[in-house]
Amino acid sequence: xxxxxxxxxxxxxxxxxxxxxxxxxxxxxxxxxxxxxxxxxxxxxxxxxxxxxxxxxxxxxxxxxxxxxxxxxxxxxxxxxxxxxxxxxxxxxxxxxxxxxxxxxx
Amino acid sequence: xxxxxxxxxxxxxxxxxxxxxxxxxxxxxxxxxxxxxxxxxxxxxxxxxxxxxxxxxxxxxxxxxxxxxxxxxxxxxxxxxxxxxxxxxxxxxxxxxxxxxxxxxxxxxxxxxxxxxxx
Numbered sequence: 319x320x321x322x323x324x325x326x327x328x329x330x331x332x333x334x335x336x337x338x339x340x341x342x343x344x345x346x347x348x349x350x351x352x353x354x355x356x357x358x359x360x361x362x363x364x365x366x367x368x369x370x371x372x373x374x375x376x377x378x379x380x381x382x383x384x385x386x387x388x389x390x391x392x393x394x395x396x397x398x399x400x401x402x403x404x405x406x407x408x409x410x411x412x413x414x415x416x417x418x419x420x421x422x423x424x
Numbered sequence: 425x426x427x428x429x430x431x432x433x434x435x436x437x438x439x440x441x442x443x444x445x446x447x448x449x450x451x452x453x454x455x456x457x458x459x460x461x462x463x464x465x466x467x468x469x470x471x472x473x474x475x476x477x478x479x480x481x482x483x484x485x486x487x488x489x490x491x492x493x494x495x496x497x498x499x500x501x502x503x504x505x506x507x508x509x510x511x512x513x514x515x516x517x518x519x520x521x522x523x524x525x526x527x528x529x530x531x532x533x534x535x536x537x538x539x540x541x542x543x
Contacts, residue, residue, distance in 0.1 A: 319486055352525050354469075361533035362469065367525040374529065405469055409526055412483055413459065413471040 320345060320408050324416035332424045335396050339419045341389045341406035350410035353382055353391045356418075357402045365404075366391065398423050426450040428458075428520050428534035435540045436510050443506035444537045446520030453501035454478040460494060460505045461519045463536075474523075475503055510541045 321344040331337045341351065349369040354362035364373045366382035369389055379394045393400055401423045406416040431445040446458060459474040473484035475494045482494050496503045503520060518539060522532040 350526055352531070354531070356469075361519055361521075361536055362531075364525055364531035367529055367531075371529065373525075373531070403468075407469075407471075407523075409523060412474070412485070413523055414485075415461075415469040415471060417468045 320347060320411050320414050322406055322408055322414055322416035324404075324406055324419050326419060327417075328420045328422065330422040330424055331396055333396055333398060337393045337396055337400075337421055339391045339393075339404055339421070341384075341391070341416050343387045343389075343408055346386045347408040347410035349385045350408055351382075351384070351389050352407045352409065353380075354405045354407060355400075355402045356405065362405060393421075396423055426522075426530075426532050428522070428532055430518075430520060430534040430537045433538040433540070435542070437543055438510055438512055438541055440510050440541075441506070441508050442510055442539065443504050444518060444539065446503045446505075446534050448477075448501045448503070454498055456522050456524055458496065458503040459521045459523045460492075460503075461521055462488075462516045463519065464516045469519075472505070472518075477501075477503065510539075512541050512543075515539060515541045 323342045325340045351369045353366040356362045370382045403418045427449045429447045454477045457474045460472040462470045472488045475482045477496045477498045493506045517536045519536045520534040525531045
């Protein structure tokens with residue numbers, strides 16, 4: 319089982335600013351990484367796959383980067399609706415998720 | 425429209441058995457694995473395992489192997505997650521999901537089934 323570690327646990331950023339979330343895999347997962355957004359009471363929503371490809375309908379404010387073991391999700395021009403928990407997920411070897419980063423908009 | 429529709433919330437006592445379901449529609453059910461994901465309220469997502477609806481091949485996460493059983497009835501496009509002896513620690517929301525995002529660029533999730541185990 320590939321362990322995924324996200325940082326920070328919580329991030330508080332002002333509207334209009336930029337947020338950068340990190341995800342690290344214990345072993346190389348190539349670019350087989352996805353990012354999800356989860357709002358309270360809802361299932362996760364796919365944002366990014368292939369480490370850097372936005373899913374359909376996802377605004378360009380969301381971008382992903384990285385390969386191998388280190389990845390990041392950057393959200394620019396933060397809006398109140400971006401307040402959520404963000405998870406990374408590897409699908410290189412079955413599946414596993416990071417523990418999540420809670421993004422708060424001040 | 426692709427949909428994964430899960431069965432309703434359950435309240436059970438410790439030691440009881442339970443089977444929850446996930447019905448796929450809007451696509452060829454046997455083409456894509458169905459995954460089960462656990463989320464303890466207020467906690468993160470844990471991948472439990474997956475099943476190939478075509479041949480019922482199952483992979484379990486080591487963390488859940490032996491504690492749950494994943495099965496499928498392809499004739500009615502439905503996957504199942506079952507327990508033979510629930511524990512209080514099984515209280516969680518369980519999602520079924522299609523996670524083949526690397527090949528399709530799309531992820532589909534059920535609405536979740538809340539399981540509460542309490543005496």
